[in-house]
Amino acid sequence: MASRPAALRRALQFSLRHSRPSTFSSSSSIRSFSSTTPSLAPPNPTPDYAIPDPSRPTHFGYETVTESEKRERVAGVFTSVAESYDRMNDLMSFGWHRIWKDHFVASLNPGFTPLTPDPDPRAPQHILDIAGGTGDIAFRMLHTAHTLNSNPSVRVTISDINPAMLTVGKQRSTALPASQQAALTFLEANAEDLTRTKPLSSTSPTTSSIPDASVDLYTVAFGIRNFSNIPAALREAHRVLKPGGVFACLEFSKADKWTPLFTAAYREWSFRAIPLIGQLVAGDRESYQYLVESIERFPSQREFRDMIVDAGFAVGGQGWEDLTGGVAAVHKGMKPRE
Amino acid sequence: MLLVPYTMEVALRRFAAIAARPNALRPCATTATALTPSRRQYWTPSRPPPNYPGHIPLNTLEKAALAIGSGLISLANPRRADLIAAFAEATATPYFIYRLRDAMLASPTGRRILRDRPRITSTSLNLPHLRSLPARTVGRTYVAWLDREGVSPDTRSTVRYIDDPECAYVMQRYRECHDFYHALTGLPVVREGEVALKAFEFANTLLPMTGLSVFAAATLKPGERRRFRETYLPWALRNGLRASEVINVYWEEELERDVEDLRRELGVEPPPDMRAERKAEREARKRAREGI
Numbered sequence: 001m002a003s004r005p006a007a008l009r010r011a012l013q014f015s016l017r018h019s020r021p022s023t024f025s026s027s028s029s030i031r032s033f034s035s036t037t038p039s040l041a042p043p044n045p046t047p048d049y050a051i052p053d054p055s056r057p058t059h060f061g062y063e064t065v066t067e068s069e070k071r072e073r074v075a076g077v078f079t080s081v082a083e084s085y086d087r088m089n090d091l092m093s094f095g096w097h098r099i100w101k102d103h104f105v106a107s108l109n110p111g112f113t114p115l116t117p118d119p120d121p122r123a124p125q126h127i128l129d130i131a132g133g134t135g136d137i138a139f140r141m142l143h144t145a146h147t148l149n150s151n152p153s154v155r156v157t158i159s160d161i162n163p164a165m166l167t168v169g170k171q172r173s174t175a176l177p178a179s180q181q182a183a184l185t186f187l188e189a190n191a192e193d194l195t196r197t198k199p200l201s202s203t204s205p206t207t208s209s210i211p212d213a214s215v216d217l218y219t220v221a222f223g224i225r226n227f228s229n230i231p232a233a234l235r236e237a238h239r240v241l242k243p244g245g246v247f248a249c250l251e252f253s254k255a256d257k258w259t260p261l262f263t264a265a266y267r268e269w270s271f272r273a274i275p276l277i278g279q280l281v282a283g284d285r286e287s288y289q290y291l292v293e294s295i296e297r298f299p300s301q302r303e304f305r306d307m308i309v310d311a312g313f314a315v316g317g318q319g320w321e322d323l324t325g326g327v328a329a330v331h332k333g334m335k336p337r338e
Numbered sequence: 339m340l341l342v343p344y345t346m347e348v349a350l351r352r353f354a355a356i357a358a359r360p361n362a363l364r365p366c367a368t369t370a371t372a373l374t375p376s377r378r379q380y381w382t383p384s385r386p387p388p389n390y391p392g393h394i395p396l397n398t399l400e401k402a403a404l405a406i407g408s409g410l411i412s413l414a415n416p417r418r419a420d421l422i423a424a425f426a427e428a429t430a431t432p433y434f435i436y437r438l439r440d441a442m443l444a445s446p447t448g449r450r451i452l453r454d455r456p457r458i459t460s461t462s463l464n465l466p467h468l469r470s471l472p473a474r475t476v477g478r479t480y481v482a483w484l485d486r487e488g489v490s491p492d493t494r495s496t497v498r499y500i501d502d503p504e505c506a507y508v509m510q511r512y513r514e515c516h517d518f519y520h521a522l523t524g525l526p527v528v529r530e531g532e533v534a535l536k537a538f539e540f541a542n543t544l545l546p547m548t549g550l551s552v553f554a555a556a557t558l559k560p561g562e563r564r565r566f567r568e569t570y571l572p573w574a575l576r577n578g579l580r581a582s583e584v585i586n587v588y589w590e591e592e593l594e595r596d597v598e599d600l601r602r603e604l605g606v607e608p609p610p611d612m613r614a615e616r617k618a619e620r621e622a623r624k625r626a627r628e629g630i
Contacts, residue, residue, distance in 0.1 A: 062380060267381055267383070272383055272399075272400055273403070276403055279404075279420075279424065280404075280407040280411055283418065296380050296381060
């Protein structure tokens, strides 16, 4: 008889190979082919580096700072850029960030759950969009779920550590249809500790916690590179996701999949043109210098995939998808079922 | 200006060279996150080292882009003082800021200013003391102008894009003395007054930003444009060219001096009072409207 961990691995590999790689739908009940119910090995104790420590050194762009200082400086950057954030994104990527975000949401296809026993593929879902302040991903999720998949029981929680970004998102959300606005919640939270969240512009100091195993889909788009402690955020993601839930991350990555000429041109554009555009449009060269340095500091696709696996997720195939030659990459992982 | 024909070939060769050569890599400190290699190096654009704190050395293409972008945006939105400053710095080289620095070196007072490098900030001027000075002094005229216009000697942005440290100081000095030029000429802070003062500064300092700012006259109202064309532009050119270099005035030492004395020494005659003219025209228009 095969050992239990081996049976679990086989079951997962089978299910991941055979499920369509682009639709990690949370409510799919994937049958395991071994008759015994594999039990998980005892969970690994959280390693030291995954516990947030305010005085541990990390990086802020090319500077070395402590984790708490990084949090403050990132707050300063995003409070400064919040007003012009959307316009700057368009200018920096020539509008291509919209294509990336559309592809990201389309490949997740929220609201569509064809593998449920119920003939109606419209099960309720709870989506948590982390660092989603201005709402780009959340609004697309709502549109796909409510309008394209006709699934009104999908609700989205937008969480961000920065109230200025959330305020921009809330203001933009007033243009949505009322049913979608009703399905939207705004939360101020640090992704490394989702046990202490509070609603946007709440004045009371009481915080609430996002319960374990309460989220079907956890997304973070262009936010995770700003976190002080990425392994801690990945473990929090693992905690709040339901078994079978999906972790999806859209982030800038190493643009080395096309020619070296393209990589060189991309780097020159990033380091010379983007701070200049930041200065002209937003009056803030330093914030955009930090942004391009943080992109350069972010781990490569392979390294980040390994971090995701280390946090307890299972990945399918190579674990990531390159967009635009690696300028951006979509990483997905699934929290294994018990 | 040395114009490099930036053809496609040159661009491709440069990019191929950048891709091929080992880039200016920076070693990073080891971070405690798992699975990142320890001696990772991070790409930085090949820039020469800074010559003074806050210096950002830009290459020709970046400077040109900054000049064009800041020029257009500050023309459309003159409230972007940071872009007007950046425009001045981006267009000051190659020739003009060196000419201004040499004009300072040619005068004994200018040389002393370059040696002492005084800075004018809201803390370095003692405004209550200036208010207590007699009415016809430079200091009193300056404070009276600040109070009349409702402005303060706010800190100007620091120079970042000029490579030579001494020329960077010259630009910083010009920027900080701008309010004194307002007081010297009596021109107000409204757009009309700023354009007229820029014309005067161009005739006197030859900085390209000042000259190009005169194109902002196209954004003035018709009455203002007429006044500028008939009165203030001729005044600015005549006095700017006739006057000695205002950049060489050691303002910190001239605060207790009689302002007419200073004007005579420099060769500057004040223009017609712009605020009075604007008010007279407003009242004439109101009377005409009500009369009919």
